[in-house]
Amino acid sequence: MKAAIIGGGINGLASAWALTQAGHEVTLFERDGLMGETSSASTKLLHGGLRYLEHGQVRLVYESLQERNWWLRQAPDLTHPLRLVVPVYRTSSRPRWKLKAGLWLYDRLAGRDRIGSHQWLGPGELTELAADLDATGLKGGYAFYDGQMDDYRLGLWVADQVRSLGGAIHEDEAVERVDTEGNVVTEAGSYRFDAVANVAGPWAEALNERSGVPCGYHLDLIRGSHLLFEGEPGAGFLLESPRDGRAFFSLPYQGRTLVGTTEVRQDLDQPLACSEAERDYLLEAHNHYFREQRGAGDIVEAFAGVRPLIRSSEDPSRVSREYKLERRGRLVTVYGGKWTTARRLGEKVAQALKA
Numbered sequence: 187m188k189a190a191i192i193g194g195g196i197n198g199l200a201s202a203w204a205l206t207q208a209g210h211e212v213t214l215f216e217r218d219g220l221m222g223e224t225s226s227a228s229t230k231l232l233h234g235g236l237r238y239l240e241h242g243q244v245r246l247v248y249e250s251l252q253e254r255n256w257w258l259r260q261a262p263d264l265t266h267p268l269r270l271v272v273p274v275y276r277t278s279s280r281p282r283w284k285l286k287a288g289l290w291l292y293d294r295l296a297g298r299d300r301i302g303s304h305q306w307l308g309p310g311e312l313t314e315l316a317a318d319l320d321a322t323g324l325k326g327g328y329a330f331y332d333g334q335m336d337d338y339r340l341g342l343w344v345a346d347q348v349r350s351l352g353g354a355i356h357e358d359e360a361v362e363r364v365d366t367e368g369n370v371v372t373e374a375g376s377y378r379f380d381a382v383a384n385v386a387g388p389w390a391e392a393l394n395e396r397s398g399v400p401c402g403y404h405l406d407l408i409r410g411s412h413l414l415f416e417g418e419p420g421a422g423f424l425l426e427s428p429r430d431g432r433a434f435f436s437l438p439y440q441g442r443t444l445v446g447t448t449e450v451r452q453d454l455d456q457p458l459a460c461s462e463a464e465r466d467y468l469l470e471a472h473n474h475y476f477r478e479q480r481g482a483g484d485i486v487e488a489f490a491g492v493r494p495l496i497r498s499s500e501d502p503s504r505v506s507r508e509y510k511l512e513r514r515g516r517l518v519t520v521y522g523g524k525w526t527t528a529r530r531l532g533e534k535v536a537q538a539l540k541a
């Protein structure tokens with residue numbers, strides 16, 4: 187089968203990888219450079235997503251935990267297990283028993299090859315781990331494990347797998363139109379394929395719309411921003427914002443501290459960048475927990491990405507991170523999809539194109 191993939195983010199690359207592994211002739215079109223959008227603007231976590239358990243998304247968490255473990259095994263040079271701590275304060279909205287129940291389930295869902303079990307740490311153990319952590323009202327906290335990755339380089343590693351299996355990757359070639367007959371029109375010319383997958387992430391729905399292809403699902407585009415400071419914290423932290431109780435991370439990442447993220451609706455025609463309001467929100471949230479107060483002048487880098495979520499709730503935190511595939515004739519469109527689950531998504535795209 188001659189197949190085209192539109193989009194060189196992790197989901198497009200993983201789809202191309204699954205198809206080349208199955209022996210198909212694959213051409214991937216990326217309008218700019220590979221891994222230049224959402225897939226390199228993530229929180230860098232290979233994770234099940236502890237907080238999705240609160241919303242009852244057990245199947246998604248189970249699949250994500252299996253995939254987390256798979257990436258850690260496949261690419262040990264670009265990934266590693268990361269110890270995360272959830273501190274419990276007298277003022278925390280989530281009680282200790284609730285966290286304990288969630289982490290117990292998280293460990294069970296990770297299965298036998300989980301990377302470590304959760305454990306309770308007293309206040310002394312926590313401040314030993316991170317001397318900077320504000321100990322006022324601190325009761326202790328739970329430590330648990332997830333994975334961390336260099337998202338950009340891990341995506342390029344997947345691209346190398348695609349090329350080594352004979353897949354063709356056309357960078358700087360934007361797709362202008364698709365149809366359900368296997369036709370793809372790019373800036374450079376027209377092509378015909380047996381099957382086409384639109385895996386353009388946040389831009390997937392817009393591409394179908396301008397091609398006159400109806401969409402059975404609609405995307406909710408939610409921007410998320412991160413800040414980077416010099417110096418690594420002693421551990422990764424999963425914290426709740428004092429302003430609205432939203433979960434956010436403060437993580438060690440390549441010698442720096444990565445703080446994020448936010449949830450703000452984004453239009454595709456607006457510039458994609460961390461706003462001043464998001465910057466202040468993240469600084470306030472981080473400074474609430476750590477004694478060394480950071481200001482705008484301490485930010486060494488800020489970046490933003492847009493999540494392609496399937497529209498399902500007014501509250502962005504509650505919008506499901508599940509993905510859906512829709513087939514019309516020879517065209518399969520992908521809506522949504524986390525980084526961690528890209529391999530599974532890619533396998534499903536390959537199956538859907540063959541069907």
Ligand SMILES: Cc1cc2nc3c(=O)[nH]c(=O)nc-3n(C[C@H](O)[C@H](O)[C@H](O)COP(=O)(O)OP(=O)(O)OC[C@H]3O[C@@H](n4cnc5c(N)ncnc54)[C@H](O)[C@@H]3O)c2cc1C
Pocket residue numbers: 192193194195196197198215216217218219220221222223224225226227228229230231232233359360361362385386387388389390393408409410411447490491492493494522523524525526527
């Ligand atoms: C702030 C934030 C934090 C996140 N953190 C995590 C995390 O820690 N762990 C996790 O598992 N997930 C995380 N996610 C989710 C994850 O990053 C995304 O769901 C995933 O990267 C989406 O990948 P994609 O390939 O679908 O989209 P993208 O990476 O956006 O790729 C789509 C590609 O399509 C290209 N394209 C668009 N239109 C065209 C066209 N017409 N022709 C050719 N090419 C086109 C774009 O240039 C782009 O490269 C996070 C998301 C955000 C926004």
